Amino acid sequence: MKTESLWKLLALSTVPFIMVLGNSMLIPVLPDMQKAMAITKLQAGLSITLFSLPAGLAIPVMGFLADKYGRKPIIIPALLLYGLGGVISGLAALWWHSYPLLLAGRIVQGLGASGTGPIAMALVSDIFTSQERPKALGGLEAANGLGKVISPILGAAIALLIWYALFFVYAFLAVPAAVLIWLLIKEPPPEKGNQSVRAYLGKIKEIFQRKGKSLAGCYAAGSAVLLILFGLLSYLSDVLEKSYGLDGIVKGLALAVPVLAMSSTSFFGGRYLERQLGKIKYFMVLGLILVAGPLGAFALFPGDMVFFAGILSWASGQALSCPALTPW
Numbered sequence: 492m493k494t495e496s497l498w499k500l501l502a503l504s505t506v507p508f509i510m511v512l513g514n515s516m517l518i519p520v521l522p523d524m525q526k527a528m529a530i531t532k533l534q535a536g537l538s539i540t541l542f543s544l545p546a547g548l549a550i551p552v553m554g555f556l557a558d559k560y561g562r563k564p565i566i567i568p569a570l571l572l573y574g575l576g577g578v579i580s581g582l583a584a585l586w587w588h589s590y591p592l593l594l595a596g597r598i599v600q601g602l603g604a605s606g607t608g609p610i611a612m613a614l615v616s617d618i619f620t621s622q623e624r625p626k627a628l629g630g631l632e633a634a635n636g637l638g639k640v641i642s643p644i645l646g647a648a649i650a651l652l653i654w655y656a657l658f659f660v661y662a663f664l665a666v667p668a669a670v671l672i673w674l675l676i677k678e679p680p681p682e683k684g685n686q687s688v689r690a691y692l693g694k695i696k697e698i699f700q701r702k703g704k705s706l707a708g709c710y711a712a713g714s715a716v717l718l719i720l721f722g723l724l725s726y727l728s729d730v731l732e733k734s735y736g737l738d739g740i741v742k743g744l745a746l747a748v749p750v751l752a753m754s755s756t757s758f759f760g761g762r763y764l765e766r767q768l769g770k771i772k773y774f775m776v777l778g779l780i781l782v783a784g785p786l787g788a789f790a791l792f793p794g795d796m797v798f799f800a801g802i803l804s805w806a807s808g809q810a811l812s813c814p815a816l817t818p819w
Contacts, residue, residue, distance in 0.1 A: 499618065500627050502675040504634035505668035506566065506611040509573070510604050511635055512664070513546075514539050515642035515750070516649075516657055518724050519743050522732050523654035528590050532729070538580075539721050541594050545601035553606040554613075555691050561681045562614040563672060569606025570669040576600030577661030584655035600661065608635075617678055636754040640747055643724075647743025712779060716812045719782060723805065724749070730798075749806035756810035774811050781808025 521535045528534075557565040579596030583589045612631060619627045649657045699706060724746065731737040731745050760774065785801030785808075 496619065496623055496627075498675050500615075500630045502668070502671035503611050503615060503627075504630050505664075505671060506570070506607045507631050507635040508638040509570070509661070509664045509668055510608045511638035512642045512645070512661070513542055513573070513600060513604050514721060515639060515724075516646035516660075518721070518728050519643050519647040519746055520650045520654040520657065521725055522729055523650060524584075527584070527654060528588070528593070530590055532725075534590065536722075536725060537594060538597050539725070542597045542601040542604070543717070543721075545598050546604040549602050549605035550609060551695070553610060555688070557606070557610045557613065559681065562610050562617065562678055563676060565606045566610050566614070567669045567673055569603045569610075570665045570672075571603070573600050573603030573607065574662030574665035574669075576603055577658045577665070581655050581658030584658070596658070603665075614676065614678060618676065632758075636758060639754050640751050643746035643750060644740060644743035647738075647740050647746075651739055712775060712812065716779070716782060716809055719786070719805075720809055723802075727802065749802050752803055752806040753810040756807045760811050778808045778810070778812030781805065781811065784808075 517538060521532075521538075524530070524538065525532060525535045553565055553569065576596045576599030579599055580593045581596075583592035583596055612628065615627045615631060616624060645660075646657055649660055727749070728742065728746060731742050737745055781804050785805040788797055788801050
C-alpha cells in the first residue's frame with residue numbers, strides 16, 4: 492500500500508477506534524458516576540442505553556444522507572456532534588451536577604456516532620482500489636478491536652483524575668479525527684440521480700418482504716447479545732470494585748481480559764467464516780449457547796472459579812455471534 496493510501500487509512504481508522512470508546516470506556520466509571528450523581532444502577536446504565544439507542548435508530552437515516560450528499564459531509568459533522576455530546580455530558584457533571592443534562596449529552600453523542608463507523612466502511616470502498624480494499628477494511632477492523640481492548644483501561648486511567656474527565660476526552664479525540672478526514676480524504680462526488688426517500692423506503696420494504704423472518708431472527712439475536720454484553724460488563728465492573736477491591740487501572744486491566752477474549756475470538760471466527768459461509772447459522776447458535784450457559788451457571792453454582800470461567804465462556808460466545816450475524 493502506498494504512503495498516501497496509508498495516511499488515508501490512518502485517518503479513517505480513527506473513526507471506528509473513537510466510536511468503540513463511546514460505551515466501553517464508560518463502563519469502568521459507572522460505579523463512580525452512581526456515587527457522584529447520587530443515582531441508581533439503573534440510572535447509570537441509562538447513560539449507555541441512551542447512547543446506543545439513538546445511534547441504532549439513526550444509522551439508516553445517516554446512510555441515506557451519505558448516499559445522497561457524500562460520505563465526508565456526513566462523517567465530519569457526525570464526529571463533531573459526537574465530541575459536542577461529550578462536552579455537554581462533561582459540563583453537566585462538572586458545573587451543573589445535572590443527571591438529565593448528562594443523558595442529553597449522551598443522546599447527542601449517539602446521534603453523532605450513527606454517522607461514523609458504517610459510513611467510514613462505505614468510504615473505504617469508494618476511495619481504495621479493489622486490491623487495496625481488503626487490507627483497508629482489515630485496518631478498520633483492527634482499529635475497532637484495538638479500541639475495544641484498551642477502552643476499559645483508558646477509561647479507568649482517565650478516571651484517576653476525575654470520573655467525568657472521560658467525557659471531554661471524546662471531544663479531544665473526535666475533533667482531530669474530523670480534521671484528518673477533512674484534510675486527507677478526497678472522495679468521488681456522489682452519483683447524480685440518487686434515489687428519493689420514497690424509493691429508499693420502498694427498497695427497505697422489499698428487503699423485509701423477502702427476508703423478514705431471517706432479519707427478525709438476526710435482530711433479536713443481535714439485540715440479546717448486545718444487551719447482555721453491556722449489562723454483564725457493567726455488573727463485572729461493579730463486582731470487581733465492591734467484592735474484590737479492584738479500582739483504577741487494575742480494574743481496567745481486569746475488564747480488558749474478557750474484551751480481549753471477545754476481540755481475538757471474533758477475529759479468528761470471522762476469518763474462518765470467510766471460507767465457510769455455510770456454517771454461519773451454526774456459529775450463531777453456538778455463540779448464543781455459550782452466552783446463555785454461563786448465565787445459568789452463575790445462578791446455580793455461585794463461586795469465584797465458576798464466575799470468572801463463565802465470563803470467559805460468555806465472552807467467546809459473544810464473539811462467535813457477532814461475525815456470524817454480520818453477513819446476514
